[in-house]
Amino acid sequence: MFQSKFSRRTFLKASATTAAVASAGTVGFSEWSEKNILAAEKAEIKKIPSTCNACSSKCGMIVTTKNGRLWKLDGHPDHPNSKGKLCARGHGYATVAYIPERIKEPLKRKSDGSFEAITWEQAYKEIGDKLNDIVKKYGPESVALTEDPRATGKFYSPRFINALGSPNYYTHHVVCSNARDTGFFHTVGVSSTSADIANAKFIMFIGRSYGDGIRPGSVQSLAKAKENGAHVVMVDPRLNNTTTFADQWLAIRPGTDLALVLAMANVLYTENLYDKAFIEKYTVGFEEFAKGLPEYTPQWAEKITGIPADTITQIARDMAAAKPKALIEQSWRGAFGCNYLNSTETGRAVALFNAMLGNYQQKGGSIFGSKPHLGELDPVKHPAPPKPESKKAGLDEYPLHYEPHGIASIVAKRANEGKMKAAIYYHSNAALGYGNPKYMEEALSKLELVVSIDIQMSETALLSHYVLPDVSYIERTELIEALSGKVPGIALRQATIEKVHPNTKPIDVIYKELAEAMGLGKYFNFTIDEANEAMLAPLGISYQEAKERGTIMLTEEEIKLGEMKELKTPSKKVEFYSEAYKAAGFNPVVRWQEPKVMPDNNSFRLITGKQANHSHTQTANVPILMQITKDYNLERIWINPKRAKALGIKDGDLVEVESSEAKSKVRVKVTEKIHPEAIFVPSHYGITSKYLKTGKDVGFGYMEHVPFDIEPIGGHGMIQEVIVKVRKVGE
């Protein structure tokens, strides 16, 4: 037997026959690796379809494993977002499963701010008891749950918070697309449309960059459109990576996109170029909207946007000539997802301009996608929690905002007011990204309970009383995801490797076990596999087939272009005039609205956006992706040469950026690719968590400079309503 006379706890246990095997069977690393690592014919190779998690696009991918290890990734050929390709982030982010900074066990914050490892049982007991106490003492409306949703979270997270009796479920959209979502929702009845880019003849992007916030499928569609002769206009104060495809770059004064769209609407209207038949049949309130248009001439817009009136006029005429195969792409965060005081109205104006082009449900136009009709769990066997009696926090003050996403920053606001007492964050770094970090820290510090569920020690985790270790996305199977579009479909993320850290758990298990510890297990009396079976049942697709194919497009349910269905607006039509706006005390028709702040000759507007190798700060601690940043100095801020010269700043100089909220030091990239009134700060940097050593101290976080505020209609964070001064502090 293999044992020690002195050791207290020998770990390796041997059988009696081992000694003989030892002399016969062992080999050195070189010999072993030759046979087992390099010799592919002996390796166990699996190809498993799943979905990426490097950003919110969740592209379909095929994961190749070799001997149980992650080996190779390919885009899933059937998934509309990937179309057989994956971006750099998709490849790089998968390594997150193996980085040593993963959270490996439940952690509890001690009084000195450090963390200690605890058992899951202790974590569930203490968190459960505390949540129950808070609900009993302050009411369920004092508890909130926030996430950057994925398929499983979308179902389980609201169910969990509702099981506590609270309606307070929020998503990351407060700093993503709340403005666009709200503007579109009150205009066309959905928070977003899609676009038939490949067949379009004239495409305008406003701040949206397929080459930075990448969906490979979208890039392919744009390339196809260009091959077909489409004209592409990029409207962005920054020359982004999609401008490679553009025929024109309009370096618009940031914050003035609404003026551009209104002026183009003016041209369509005054020159009688809009689609009258569409307006008459499918819209309401056009006359009221049109009454305001005459004042928004291209000459008026030139003074506001800096874009020549002739250019605006020509583009509007060209789009009219190409209609209905002409569109303003609907965007996500881009320039009007959450950026300015006027962003919700910009979103509304974009949706209305597309209506003036009559491009809805047209080939080469804007598309209302179709979703698969997924099944549900048997409500008798698996009862859902009752609908909470109270209103979601934020609905009273911001009645027009897109309620399914909510206003996540309201949690911090309520905490600072002493009205919110507990917050759960899943797959969300709200403390760094959803509002000014100082404000967020103050707010979270006032809460009686903060729980983070994550794979790494984010800034939010650091402010949490408990941190629960999630598995990474390549280690977990999720719920079926519904794909919306011209062709609806389903996608399944599934575990492709064994759990790297045995004591981590997927979110469905965490919610289920925490609910059980709280006496709420009856709402989670099913497994994720049972839920998936139920969801697939009406589609006639077996779970096994979903596992084997990963992405299944329901081609027989492809929507018919040319057919407009009733919209989900109150009038069931496109609403140029909104009664809901009027009832809430806002202008029922879109009118020009100034941004909240404007820079003067001595200052700049801070703007932000994505680079192709990162997804905001989510990927900042992945060494393989951060190395690209370091190799190419991507953390530098962009400044226009004219302004740089006036300030005595040369390319590569160290500068101080000062706003009302913070001072930051960083090096500069002097480039013509940025509007003179703006500095561009990439959105991926400024990690402050000492636990994330790869990302920490690279660049600075733009959010440090954003004053905490909530826009009154869409309830977004107005992340580019920031004025800064820049001065040189070093070579």
Place this chain on the structure above:
Amino acid sequence: MTVSLTQKEAVKEILFILSDLMKTPQEDVFNDLADGTIQRTLNELIQMSSLTIENIEWVEVPQSFSDMQQLYQKCFTGIVKPFAAPIESIYKPWTIDPSNSIMGGRKGLIMGDPAHHILYLLDELQLELPPEYSTTPDHLAILLELAAYFVENGSQETLDQFITDHFDWLDDFKAELAKVDQSQFFLQVVETIASVIHANTN
């Protein structure tokens, strides 16, 4: 210590004891450390083993079991940064296979080729790995036990091969550990481990 051991047995026991110190601390191990039993035993075993290693005189030994737990957590687990993972894969290319298009020769990741080689060896030798080490089979504590196994059951050639293959990262590990505040005690333990391993290959 009243037992008499052969040189081989003594080396095996040294490796076992050092392995104990690299595992999550337990109170009985701390007690033996605190009253000097471990140091005394190691020195006697070193004498019996004839390994040319200096006597062990560790300083800054943790004052309480709680201190030792906290120090271990701070130095090795990653709950506090910086830390030094006592895991071989972290310090070596994740794989030597050029066909891996994701990680390739990148360092800093767990479950690399070295870990899989250890899993292979354990399987061949019919040795069972505790579940908590299933994704870190190349943890220093396991490597030391496995080295002890080869001392007992393998040829000198096998032992030499194992040490050459799996202990060539200790200098990098020590360098990382030196960056951790107040890591002096464990740094000495790792120095001792390196000395024992070095003496064995000589």
